[in-house]
Amino acid sequence: MNRKSALAAFAVVLTAPFAVAAQTVNLDPALPDYKQVSGVSGSIKSIGSDTLNNLMTLWAEGFKAMYPNVKIEIEGKGSGTAPPALVAGTAQFGPMSRPMRATEADEFEKKFGYKPVAMRTAVDALAVFVHKDNPIACLSLQQVDAIFSKTRKSGLDKDIKTWGDIGMTGEWAARPMSLYGRNSASGTYGYFKEEAMANGDFKDSVKEQPGSSAVVQGIASDKFAIGYSGIGYKTADVRAVAISRKTGDKCIEANADNAYSGDYAIARFLYVYFNKNPNQPLDPARAEFIKFVLSKQGQQGVIKDGYFPVTAPLVMNDLKILGLMM
Amino acid sequence: MPPDSGHTFTTSGAARATSRPTDLRARGEPFLWGLGGALAFGVMMVAGLLLLVLWNGFATFYPRPIHVVTLVNGDVIAGEPTRTEDFRPPATEVAALPAAVRAGIETNLGFADRTLYRTGNFDLYGDDFRWITDYAVARVATPPDLYLFERLEWGAFIGRIKSVDLAGATFYAGGIPLDRLVAAHDEARRRWRQIREIEHDEIGRVNQQIESERLALRKVELRSGGPATDYADAARRTDARVVTLTGEYEGLAARAAALKAENARYTITLTEIGGREKSQNLADIVRFYPANDLSVLARLGVYFSRWGEFLTAEPREANTEGGVLPAIFGTFAMTLLMVVAVAPFGVMTALYLREYARQGRLVSIVRISVNNLAGVPSIVYGVFGLGFFAYIVGGTIDQVFFPERLPNPTFGTGGLLWSALTLALLTVPVVIVATEEALAAVPRSMREGSLACGASKWQTIHRIVLPRAMPGIMTGLILAMARGAGEVAPLMLVGVVKLAPELPIDGIFPYIHFERSFMHLGFHIYDVGFQSRNSEAGKPMVFVTTLLLIALVALMNATAIVVRNRLKRKFVGGQF
Numbered sequence: 001m002n003r004k005s006a007l008a009a010f011a012v013v014l015t016a017p018f019a020v021a022a023q024t025v026n027l028d029p030a031l032p033d034y035k036q037v038s039g040v041s042g043s044i045k046s047i048g049s050d051t052l053n054n055l056m057t058l059w060a061e062g063f064k065a066m067y068p069n070v071k072i073e074i075e076g077k078g079s080g081t082a083p084p085a086l087v088a089g090t091a092q093f094g095p096m097s098r099p100m101r102a103t104e105a106d107e108f109e110k111k112f113g114y115k116p117v118a119m120r121t122a123v124d125a126l127a128v129f130v131h132k133d134n135p136i137a138c139l140s141l142q143q144v145d146a147i148f149s150k151t152r153k154s155g156l157d158k159d160i161k162t163w164g165d166i167g168m169t170g171e172w173a174a175r176p177m178s179l180y181g182r183n184s185a186s187g188t189y190g191y192f193k194e195e196a197m198a199n200g201d202f203k204d205s206v207k208e209q210p211g212s213s214a215v216v217q218g219i220a221s222d223k224f225a226i227g228y229s230g231i232g233y234k235t236a237d238v239r240a241v242a243i244s245r246k247t248g249d250k251c252i253e254a255n256a257d258n259a260y261s262g263d264y265a266i267a268r269f270l271y272v273y274f275n276k277n278p279n280q281p282l283d284p285a286r287a288e289f290i291k292f293v294l295s296k297q298g299q300q301g302v303i304k305d306g307y308f309p310v311t312a313p314l315v316m317n318d319l320k321i322l323g324l325m326m
Numbered sequence: 327m328p329p330d331s332g333h334t335f336t337t338s339g340a341a342r343a344t345s346r347p348t349d350l351r352a353r354g355e356p357f358l359w360g361l362g363g364a365l366a367f368g369v370m371m372v373a374g375l376l377l378l379v380l381w382n383g384f385a386t387f388y389p390r391p392i393h394v395v396t397l398v399n400g401d402v403i404a405g406e407p408t409r410t411e412d413f414r415p416p417a418t419e420v421a422a423l424p425a426a427v428r429a430g431i432e433t434n435l436g437f438a439d440r441t442l443y444r445t446g447n448f449d450l451y452g453d454d455f456r457w458i459t460d461y462a463v464a465r466v467a468t469p470p471d472l473y474l475f476e477r478l479e480w481g482a483f484i485g486r487i488k489s490v491d492l493a494g495a496t497f498y499a500g501g502i503p504l505d506r507l508v509a510a511h512d513e514a515r516r517r518w519r520q521i522r523e524i525e526h527d528e529i530g531r532v533n534q535q536i537e538s539e540r541l542a543l544r545k546v547e548l549r550s551g552g553p554a555t556d557y558a559d560a561a562r563r564t565d566a567r568v569v570t571l572t573g574e575y576e577g578l579a580a581r582a583a584a585l586k587a588e589n590a591r592y593t594i595t596l597t598e599i600g601g602r603e604k605s606q607n608l609a610d611i612v613r614f615y616p617a618n619d620l621s622v623l624a625r626l627g628v629y630f631s632r633w634g635e636f637l638t639a640e641p642r643e644a645n646t647e648g649g650v651l652p653a654i655f656g657t658f659a660m661t662l663l664m665v666v667a668v669a670p671f672g673v674m675t676a677l678y679l680r681e682y683a684r685q686g687r688l689v690s691i692v693r694i695s696v697n698n699l700a701g702v703p704s705i706v707y708g709v710f711g712l713g714f715f716a717y718i719v720g721g722t723i724d725q726v727f728f729p730e731r732l733p734n735p736t737f738g739t740g741g742l743l744w745s746a747l748t749l750a751l752l753t754v755p756v757v758i759v760a761t762e763e764a765l766a767a768v769p770r771s772m773r774e775g776s777l778a779c780g781a782s783k784w785q786t787i788h789r790i791v792l793p794r795a796m797p798g799i800m801t802g803l804i805l806a807m808a809r810g811a812g813e814v815a816p817l818m819l820v821g822v823v824k825l826a827p828e829l830p831i832d833g834i835f836p837y838i839h840f841e842r843s844f845m846h847l848g849f850h851i852y853d854v855g856f857q858s859r860n861s862e863a864g865k866p867m868v869f870v871t872t873l874l875l876i877a878l879v880a881l882m883n884a885t886a887i888v889v890r891n892r893l894k895r896k897f898v899g900g901q902f
């Protein structure tokens with residue numbers, strides 16, 4: 001492990017200054033084209049995930065370019081704020097970076113008599129970021145758990161506190177890891193806790209940040225930092241570490257192909273929830289917004305925001321459930 | 327310099343003892359130095375912060391040169407150098423370097439430099455910033471034919487012009503008539519603004535009318551409790567109106583479509599430094615300039631045109647580009663509304679407390695409570711505003727006045743009015759305290775004189791006391807305004823949102839929309855700083871927005887101070 005990571009680190013460092021282009025993600029050509037219709041007006045308000053905040057804003061901008069007088073307001077303070085807003089009717093859309101919990105859905109059902117509906121709008125590889133000078137090539141999920149969790153439910157018997165604990169040498173060996181994470185209203189926090197830490201508890205030393213971008217900025221200015229947030233927030237100052245499912249397994253890079261295939265262990269869908277009465281069609285503004293988001297034009301925005309677009313079969317499936325045609 | 331305040335102490339101290347330290351302490355000298363030092367420290371911190379914001383804010387929009395960097399391995403990169411830092415390259419890498427470079431790093435104690443380039447072209451590269459290690463660079467050039475294009479989407483493009491298609495006439499690199507290109511670009515941009523005007527204002531008006539017809543019908547339906555005859559009549563009338571309006575809409579849409587089709591005939595093909603091409607409508611380019619071939623005057627032109635866009639345009643690309651007009655407007659409108667709400671409340675409370683109430687235990691308790699209110703964390707006000715104003719008051723208003731819009735809330739959610747009221751609550755203690763002080767400072771002799779002349783108590787307050795206290799009251803309002811304009815935390819709960827391009831005041835009845843959510847400069851800073859996709863690209867925007875917020879607060883304060891000074895001047899020599 002030690003020798004291997006050093007070797008890989010060497011390769012990474014050597015290529016890093018010369019790397020010409022990051023991988024660009026392509027749209028699924030089978031995605032439907034969005035066709036403008038007439039007579040769409042009204043107002044759309046979205047309250048929810050801040051991971052999806054920029055994405056919702058990009059969609060809103062695109063949608064507004066087509067339907068100038070649809071009023072749009074976007075608010076994003078964490079996935080946890082979406083279900084209450086949908087229940088209270090203060091928002092038409094509730095973007096969430098994790099699936100809705102059963103208790104939240106029940107709360108909604110209690111008021112309306114049916115469950116909220118979700119569409120899958122994008123794919124995100126939840127990335128573990130380190131400073132750009134950090135040579136670490138790969139971490140296993142168990143190591144990630146031992147780094148961030150104090151309960152270590154994934155079964156690693158030893159706590160990981162310093163970079164030396166995962167076999168790094170030189171100036172890194174004695175330096176403690178400085179941990180960055182999200183606040184508890186965030187869906188990223190919830191998803192990471194569930195998938196990477198088997199619902200264990202975060203260490204008290206994790207610095208909880210108010211936004212995913214703040215996590216990345218924290219890591220960028222702290223050479224010995226490690227943190228997690230959506231791949232869309234990657235900058236030139238940080239690097240996403242490859243993740244393997246178990247120690248010794250193959251290391252999987254956080255990229256589109258691995259996220260689609262499911263090889264990357266902590267990839268997830270980004271959802272948008274809304275209130276749809278199963279016995280009534282959606283009003284035009286919402287229906288068109290949904291169609292726009294799932295179209296080629298909408299998925300272009302996903303790429304623009306650094307996430308991975310959904311594929312055509314997924315879109316068709318979601319649209320069929322919603323009873324919408326393109 | 328220390329004044330002579332300590333003289334009496336020195337003489338008596340010198341007579342009693344000769345020990346110097348006691349002397350100094352007695353004279354208060356160290357204390358004085360401490361005071362001066364604290365003041366200097368405070369001024370330095372404020373000045374430093376201001377300088378940082380000013381420098382970064384003002385420098386952001388100045389166009390930078392574009393470097394073409396050829397790397398040792400043959401790769402070529404074009405970009406604006408953004409910042410440089412030193413780092414310690416890993417030993418494995420240093421070992422692989424040529425001896426001369428290695429020696430250079432060794433004399434530098436193992437450190438090497440690297441530069442962050444903004445390469446743009448996010449749609450082609452998948453990233454827009456890149457670190458280049460200095461020793462990996464073979465040479466740097468600044469060719470004059472490189473352009474920077476600011477686009478409506480995908481951010482900047484850095485590259486060369488390959489060809490231009492101006493309504494059928496195609497020109498290729500080398501033979502592009504620049505003046506014609508610039509003229510065509512201006513034309514295309516003008517058409518683009520026209521399209522936006524049609525879409526935003528005219529189609530907006532039509533859509534608004536259709537929506538209000540729909541709501542009016544719903545109201546009839548709610549009143550008649552289902553399909554009755556008057557409902558059927560109303561429905562027929564509404565349908566007829568909607569048909570005419572839809573016709574109007576289609577006419578406008580056709581006009582916009584024609585302009586769009588015209589714009590599609592003007593295209594430009596760009597090549598990035600690696601040779602990949604990208605075709606673009608001219609209308610989708612905000613501005614372009616040859617970054618390495620600009621006179622100082624042209625640079626200033628770009629600089630001010632960027633400022634103009636920033637101050638007057640709507641945000642684009644999830645708030646990281648374009649302007650902040652809605653945020654400026656929202657901040658301004660909310661602060662004014664807050665002052666309108668807080669001034670009468672604060673002044674009346676203070677008047678009663680100071681002039682009418684019998685000074686006793688109860689009034690003391692009230693005063694203590696008011697003073698304590700000033701210490702309550704602002705987020706608590708936010709929670710109160712959301713619960714009381716938005717949910718209880720707003721929810722009731724919705725049920726009584728806007729039942730046809732339910733379940734979509736009108737006033738039952740955060741909005742301009744609730745934000746202003748919440749901030750008014752937050753700042754009312756400041757106004758009360760300041761007003762009380764000002765009232766207390768009006769000389770007793772003036773009141774007694776007025777009363778002796780036969781004026782009633784209210785006449786005395788109205789004609790004598792209040793005018794004299796006005797400058798003090800204004801000071802209180804200025805403090806309240808400064809506090810309110812800079813407050814963000816409670817607003818996040820009661821109406822400030824990331825994106826709300828609709829201004830709260832516009833040309834559609836009832837002109838001021840108290841119920842609308844709005845954007846705020848303070849929240850914009852937070853949003854762009856901590857939430858934007860690329861924090862690197864967002865940083866300059868944070869500084870510029872901060873600069874703007876400071877300027878706006880300073881401007882509002884300055885106006886209030888001018889008004890106060892006028893009032894003061896009015897009463898100079900007005901003593902009995």
